[in-house]
Amino acid sequence: MNTLSVMNPANGEILRVLPATTPDRVAFRAQAARAAQPGWAALALTQRMGCIARFREGVVRDQELLARVMTQETGKPIRMSRNELGSLLGRIDFFLAQVEATTATETVFDADGMIEQISHPPLGVVVNISAWNYPWFVGCNVVVPALLTGNAVLYKPSEYSTLTGLELTRLLHEAGVPQDVMACVVGGSGTGAALLAQPVDGVFFTGSHATGKHIAQQLAGRMLRLQLELGGKDPSYVCDDADLQAAVASLSDGAMYNTGQSCCAVERIYVHARIHDAFVDRFVECVGSFRRGDPLAEDTYIGAITRPQQLATLEAQVADARTKGAKLLLGGGRGAGPGNWFEPTVLSEVNHTMELMREESFGPVIGIQRVASDDEAVRLMNDTRYGLTAGVYTCDAERARRILAQVKAGSVYWNCCDRVSPRLPWGGVDDSGVGLTLSTYGIATFTRPRAWHLRAPEPITRS
Numbered sequence: 001m002n003t004l005s006v007m008n009p010a011n012g013e014i015l016r017v018l019p020a021t022t023p024d025r026v027a028f029r030a031q032a033a034r035a036a037q038p039g040w041a042a043l044a045l046t047q048r049m050g051c052i053a054r055f056r057e058g059v060v061r062d063q064e065l066l067a068r069v070m071t072q073e074t075g076k077p078i079r080m081s082r083n084e085l086g087s088l089l090g091r092i093d094f095f096l097a098q099v100e101a102t103t104a105t106e107t108v109f110d111a112d113g114m115i116e117q118i119s120h121p122p123l124g125v126v127v128n129i130s131a132w133n134y135p136w137f138v139g140c141n142v143v144v145p146a147l148l149t150g151n152a153v154l155y156k157p158s159e160y161s162t163l164t165g166l167e168l169t170r171l172l173h174e175a176g177v178p179q180d181v182m183a184c185v186v187g188g189s190g191t192g193a194a195l196l197a198q199p200v201d202g203v204f205f206t207g208s209h210a211t212g213k214h215i216a217q218q219l220a221g222r223m224l225r226l227q228l229e230l231g232g233k234d235p236s237y238v239c240d241d242a243d244l245q246a247a248v249a250s251l252s253d254g255a256m257y258n259t260g261q262s263c264c265a266v267e268r269i270y271v272h273a274r275i276h277d278a279f280v281d282r283f284v285e286c287v288g289s290f291r292r293g294d295p296l297a298e299d300t301y302i303g304a305i306t307r308p309q310q311l312a313t314l315e316a317q318v319a320d321a322r323t324k325g326a327k328l329l330l331g332g333g334r335g336a337g338p339g340n341w342f343e344p345t346v347l348s349e350v351n352h353t354m355e356l357m358r359e360e361s362f363g364p365v366i367g368i369q370r371v372a373s374d375d376e377a378v379r380l381m382n383d384t385r386y387g388l389t390a391g392v393y394t395c396d397a398e399r400a401r402r403i404l405a406q407v408k409a410g411s412v413y414w415n416c417c418d419r420v421s422p423r424l425p426w427g428g429v430d431d432s433g434v435g436l437t438l439s440t441y442g443i444a445t446f447t448r449p450r451a452w453h454l455r456a457p458e459p460i461t462r463s
C-alpha cells in the first residue's frame, strides 16, 4: 500500500504513517463531490453559514490540540501555532459577515420593461492544493469561502501538514458539512496530479512558483478557473528618516517569524547609507536575541525547518553570497540534529549578483544592502521576477506613498511588514501568482457571475 510518513522536523521522529489516497479513490471522491454539490448549493445560505459558524466553534474548542498537532508536524513554535489559529477566527468572521452581500443577486438595470440582474452561482467542484507553512490560513482562505458559496471541495493538504489538514476536515464534517461535499485526500505530488486529472471547475493552488508553473502547464487548454498563490522575494526599504528602533523590531520579526518560512516574510532589506551601519548593528543584536529550540517550548521563537530539502538551499545561498563578497554577521549554517535546523543568519554587503537577493530563501536568512537614494531603493526592489509584498519605513507619509506607488507588488506596507488582512485582497504579480484570495474578491472568485436579461411580456391587448 502507498503510504505517507508524517515526520516531526524538530527531532526526525515519525509521528504517523497514513495510507495515501490512491488515484482510483481520488476519482471516486471527485465523482461523489460532483453528485453532492447541487444539493449543497441548494441549501439556504444560512444553513451553510451555520456549518461554518460551528466549524469556528470547533477551532476554538480544540485550539490547543490543533496548535500542538501543527507544531509537531511543521516545527512551528507553539506560540505561533496558537497565533495562527487565533487569527483564523477573524478570517472566518469576515467571510461569514460578507458572504451574503457579496453573493446577493443584484439588479443593475430596471426600465422600459427590461430588467438586468447578476446572480452568483458557485463554480461547482473545486480543488484546493495547499502549502504547509500556514496550513490553517491557506487552507481556510479557499475552503471556507468555497463552501459558503455552495461549492464542493477536494482538498489536498501539503504532505508536510497532512495531520492538520485532516483535523481541518474533521471539524468541518463535525460541523455538518457532508463528507462528499468536503473531501480531504492524502499524499504528495502524485496525489496532487491525480486531483488535477479530475473534471473539476476550479483549481486553487498555494505553493512554490515551480509547482504553480507546472500545474498551469498541466491545465493548459482546460476551461476552468485557476488561481495560483506563489512565493516571493519581498523587499523592505528603510529610509534615512525612519524610526530606527521601530524598523529594527518590525523587520527582524518580519524576516524571522515562523523561522522565515512565510510567503510574505521580509526576504531583502535595503537601508539608506546614512543609517545603514546603525541599523545593521541593532538588527543583528535583535535577531541574535531570538531563542531557537524545541518548538513546543513556550519561549521558542525560531523553530525547525519544515522541509529537509530547504537546508541545502539555505546553505547554498549563504555560500554563494560569501563567495561574492557578503559579510556574515550572524549564524550561517545548519544547527545540530536530529531534525532540520538552521541558524538565524544575517549578511550585509550583499548585492543582486547573489542568489540570496534574487531567489526565495524561505528560511531564517536575510541580506541587508546599503542604498544611496530612494530611486536606487525602488530600482532594486523592482529588480525581481516576484511581486508579492513590499514595504517602506519612513516618518514621511508622502515619501512612503511616492515610493510604494512605484513598487511592483500585490500588497504594500508603510512602517509594517509580513501582514495579511482578511479585509484586503491577497495576491501577487508576475511570478508570485494569479488571482486573489481574502477580501470580498476572495469570496466572489468562487462564483461564476451570471447575466440575466429579463423582458416581461407586453400585456396582451384584445380588440
Ligand code: NAD
Binding pocket: 129, 130, 131, 132, 133, 134, 138, 156, 157, 158, 159, 187, 188, 189, 190, 191, 192, 193, 196, 206, 207, 208, 209, 210, 211, 212, 214, 215, 229, 230, 231, 232, 262, 263, 264, 307, 360, 362, 388, 428, 432, 433
Ligand atoms: P510546493 O510547491 O512544494 O507544494 C505545494 C503543494 O503542491 C503541496 O500540497 C504539494 O504536494 C503539491 N504538489 C507538488 N507537486 C505537485 C504536482 N506535480 N501536481 C499537483 N500538486 C503538486 O510548496 P510548499 O513547499 O508546500 O510551500 C512553500 C511555497 O508556498 C513557498 O514558495 C511559499 O512562498 C508559497 N506560499 C505562498 C503563499 C501565498 O499566499 N502566496 C502562501 C503560503 C505559501
